[in-house]
Amino acid sequence: MPTTHVPAAAAVRNPEPIFRAARRGPSLAAASARAATRRNLLVAALASACGLLGGAAAAQTPEPRYVAEAEALMAHPAVADALRRIEALDAWSLERLIELTEIPAPPFKEDARARRFGELLEAYGADSVWIDEVGNVIGLRRGGTGARTVGFGGHLDTVFPEGTDVTVRQVGDTLFAPGVGDDTRGLVVVLTVLRALEEAAIETEDDIWFVGVVGEEGLGDLRGMKHLFREGADWPDVWIDVDGGGLARLVTMGLGSVRYRVTFKGPGGHSWGAFGLANPAHALSRAVRAFQDVADTLTRRGPRTSYNVGRIGGGTSVNAIPFEAWMEVDMRSESPEALARIERAFLDAVDRALEEENALRRDGPPLTVVTDKIGDRPSGEGDPSSPLVQRALAVTRLFGVDGVLSRSSTDSNIPIALGVPAVTIGRGGAGGGGHSPDEYWVNRDGHLAIQRALLLVLAEAGLAGPIS
Secondary structure, eight states: OOOOOOOTTSOTTSOOOSSOOOOOOOSOOOOOOOHHHHHHHHHHHHHHHGGGOOSSOOOOOOOHHHHHHHHHHHHSHHHHHHHHHHHHTHHHHHHHHHHHHTSOOOTTOOHHHHHHHHHHHHHTTOSEEEEOTTSOEEEEEOOSSOSSEEEEEEEOOOSOOTTOOOOOEEETTEEEOTTTTTTHHHHHHHHHHHHHHHHTTOOBSSEEEEEEEOOOSGGGTTHHHHHHTOTTOOOOSEEEEEOSSSSSEEEEEEOEEEEEEEEEEOOOEETTTTBTBOOHHHHHHHHHHHHHHHHHHHTSSSSOEEEEEEEEEEOSOTTEEOSEEEEEEEEEESSHHHHHHHHHHHHHHHHHHHHHHHHHOOBSOOOEEEEEEEEEEOOEEOOTTSHHHHHHHHHHHTTTOOOEEEEEOSTTHHHHHHTOOEEEEOOOSEEEOTTSTTOEEEOSSTHHHHHHHHHHHHHHHOBSSOOO
């Protein structure tokens, strides 16, 4: 796939596109929407969104000035026009959801989907589109001043391996397919906001990046975001991510995690003839037990922390001493300090297991161990009083939903950890079965999430002209 490499300190605001640059639309046009349009839209949103409220978590109240700002923005004729267009684009959005879902995007192999997403960005309003060194697709829509950049994205990759059947099956109003919700619908939200802005001829003060991000899932380890926010890069001033469902949940706190693949290695041999050799599987078992004994005490109190031995493998036969045994382990915590403690306990358990198993050997060389860190996602907490978070709460309230500030592991982890304002908003609709072959998504007022996303992006990027 052709790529244009963007050096770390390059003039990213005017990159050389790999796609044909789209023409800018005309300057902000005054549409003839009436105040009643806004009221009707709001009433419809209220009625439709009430069913999307989540559980009993406490909601946060936005500051009055941000509520007033959001209400004025929603009442602007051009913005009201864009909101109507989003609802009118519902069938088109579903077509793009099916199209993109059926383009496989397994971990580290997002190229085909990235290419098509880039073509759609170019076709529906981006000034220039490029693919960076790691595969992120970025569509730039220039603002009037370009003094700031608002990043707005969803992730391209899915958890499903190469060869997975990603054909979308429709039963009634329900779409079934691996990845149809997570996060292909997020990409459609991003794309539809771009098209609505363009068709409503809305210009912004700030530049906007419309981004398809690689490597969010699993061993991707947020590699796309780590590249966008790498040291020396000209990264966005704020980041708005689309991932997860519903309207109420606003992720402003990053859940940190570390992941390891540990492999014990030995000569291996016949279970009878070579008995007495050190056994990698036995060492692995010791490591798991030693780790759990300590990890259990570390997770009983203090900041919420978890651990999981998720995968184990090795060996060739029931009557053979394995030449290797391996495991993959995930540890998570709200607290960087607590995460560091449980990580240290895990590494100590591995060392202890190796020493104990080697002490039991009667013949042959000692075991060795290879410890590979395969995941490192930073934790952090965004400032709830920041303009971005307050605006997210305010625009969400316009749809009759009280936002709840939450913690999760998303692409927003990276900017949050760096102190860059960031929030992850939901893709809307209703769905389930995430990360399974039976994943599904239902277009239950799915346009509301797109409308909310447009309002938040505009609140941050600013209209190029007064709001009256």
